Each structure stands twice: as structure tokens, then as C-alpha cells.
């Protein structure tokens with residue numbers, strides 16, 4: 539969808555204004571890498587090389603997330619005195635850390651008017667993420683993704699090695715120098731219900747070094763097309779569907795043909811893809827057997843919380859279906875004509891019973907291609 543939307547006779551959509559504001563945000567124009575740009579190696583390489591975006595995906599969900607994010611952070615700043623959206627920069631990245639909660643010892647080194655209302659027990663770097671409901675169970679079960687962990691470790695690494703950026707408005711923070719980070723916290727907010735979920739991990743300098751190495755690897759690439767893609771492409775990974783470099787990264791071959799076909803150039807590629815397909819099939823069959831066995835065993839289990847999982851049941855109610863006879867009666871009583879539609883199944887049966895051919899015509903569409911793989 540294009541950024542500009544016109545509503546039915548009621549003037550421009552409010553989203554036009556939101557897109558304009560979003561386009562002016564510094565993050566949308568920078569060509570230097572920010573930690574939030576490190577979600578995919580190929581995308582990071584495009585950004586670093588200043589490649590112009592080829593696509594303009596619908597950004598409404600992302601803008602909503604940003605608005606909620608900014609509102610919550612501003613409340614935390616005014617009510618708790620947390621340090622929010624403070625700038626960091628080193629040789630590898632630049633950006634803004636969502637939240638830094640200083641511990642008492644570090645806070646004591648600041649002028650009194652800058653100290654937080656309640657210091658943290660250990661110096662904590664926090665990342666606030668808004669998520670939609672359909673991702674919420676995944677968040678509760680698995681927590682932050684590898685890309686989210688990388689992003690926050692990059693920020694924590696700058697704070698650990700350099701400290702806050704020395705710029706007007708936060709020079710008093712820069713004077714603290716490198717910080718002794720104790721903890722990393724993710725605060726997930728459900729964009730639909732407002733539910734909040736916290737995930738905390740200890741700051742691990744080794745993990746931070748790995749995140750830095752990831753960025754260094756991207757920076758060393760001369761041609762962004764040489765950087766491996768971290769996702770499987772349009773139609774398979776939603777991040778690619780909404781990526782501003784989608785057409786550049788996955789140019790496609792012809793309309794209606796999956797973009798991923800461009801990855802197959804010769805028989806060796808075909809051989810490898812078939813091996814992957816068979817492997818995936820085996821894993822899915824094995825998973826299906828495990829799931830079905832467990833489902834049978836759980837058939838009489840009452841709802842409740844069992845270790846890391848909550849069990850609940852849906853269904854089990856009397857099934858209902860349309861009562862055609864009662865509908866015909868009601869039509870007759872109300873004087874509404876009963877619709878008479880040819881019954882295709884009945885006609886096919888009649889023709890077959892009478893030994894007559896069943897006429898067929900082409901629809902102009904193609905049947906889906908079904909893959910068939912057998913041992914050679």
C-alpha cells in the first residue's frame with residue numbers, strides 16, 4: 539500500500555500525516571548503521587552502502603509501535619527519572635538506548651538534580667518492544683529474538699566501553715565514562731491489550747563482542763549483494779514482505795513465480811534444495827508423531843498450569859448446522875421465494891448413472907504444481 543491514503547470523501551487520512559512525520563525522523567534518513575538496523579545482514583549492508591530503498595511498505599503498524607513506545611518512555615522519564623532515548627556512539631554504531639536505569643553508586647556521581655527517583659539494584663540497560671497479539675505467545679515462550687538480543691548488546695557494549703555520547707544535553711552523563719552494566723532487560727508491551735512481559739538477562743561482554751563482530755562483518759563487505767540474507771524472502775518471512783529493499787534483494791523472475799527460484803542456478807542447487815526438502819519433511823513427520831502421541835495422552839487432562847505450559851480447552855459444545863427444512867418453511871410462511879440453485883453434485887451423479895459424459899470446460903486458471911519426491 540502506498541503511504542498516501544485518501545478516505546471516503548472525508549479528506550486525507552490521518553496516516554498521511556503520520557507517514558510524513560515518520561519520514562522526517564532521523565532514523566529514517568540515516569545511512570550510518572543504528573543498532574535497530576541490525577536485524578538482517580543484507581539489509582544492514584544496503585543501509586551502510588547508502589543503497590536507496592526500492593520499496594515503500596505499509597508502515598502503519600510500525601508507526602503505531604513507535605508512538606506507543608515514545609509515550610511510555612516519556613512517562614517513565616517524567617515519573618521515575620529514568621534515562622530514556624539517550625545517545626550512544628562508537629566506531630561501529632550510533633543510536634539511542636531506550637532506557638538506562640542507573641544503580642545507586644553510579645547515580646551518586648551525578649549532580650543531585652539528575653539522579654533517578656529510585657535507583658536500580660544494578661545498572662540496567664532496557665529495551666522496550668511493542669508486539670501484536672499474534673506474536674505474543676511466541677514472546678512469552680521464547681523471549682527476545684536473536685536480532686533483538688544483538689541490538690541491545692550493541693548498545694550495552696558502547697555504554698560498557700565508551701559510555702554516553704558527549705553531546706549537548708547529556709554531557710553530565712558522558713562524564714560518567716564507561717559504565718559497569720549489570721543487567722539487560724526487555725520490556726515487551728502487547729500493542730492490542732497493553733499486557734507487559736519482562737525478560738531479564740545478565741550483561742555478558744562475550745555476547746556483546748559477538749554482536750560487534752556481526753557489525754564488523756557487515757562493514758567489511760564491499761558489495762552488499764555478497765552479504766548473506768538472514769531471512770527466507772517474501773511470502774515466507776514477514777520481515778522481507780515489509781523490507782524497504784525487498785525488490786533489490788529478491789528481484790524475482792516473472793509474475794506469479796516465487797522470488798526464491800532465483801536461488802537455483804544449476805543441478806547442484808537443485809540437489810541441495812531436494813535434500814533440504816526431504817530433511818524438512820522428515821522433521822515435520824517426526825514432530826507430527828510426537829504431537830499426536832502427546833495429544834492422545836492429554837485427552838482427559840483438566841485445564842491448569844503444568845510447569846512452563848498452561849493447558850486450556852476449547853470446543854466440546856453441541857454442534858449446530860443450518861436447518862434447511864425449517865428455512866424452507868419460514869420462507870413459505872413469510873412469502874419469500876425459495877432460492878432454486880442447480881445442484882452440481884446431484885447432476886454429476888445423475889449423468890454418471892445414466893451413462894452420459896460429464897461435461898468439463900477450462901476455467902483459464904492453472905492447477906497448483908504439487909511436488910513429488912522419491913528416492914532416485
Ligand code: SF4
Pocket residue numbers: 578579580581767768769770771777778779781782783784787788
Ligand atoms: S528482503 Fe529480507 S533478506 Fe532481503 S534485506 Fe530485506 S530483510 Fe534481509
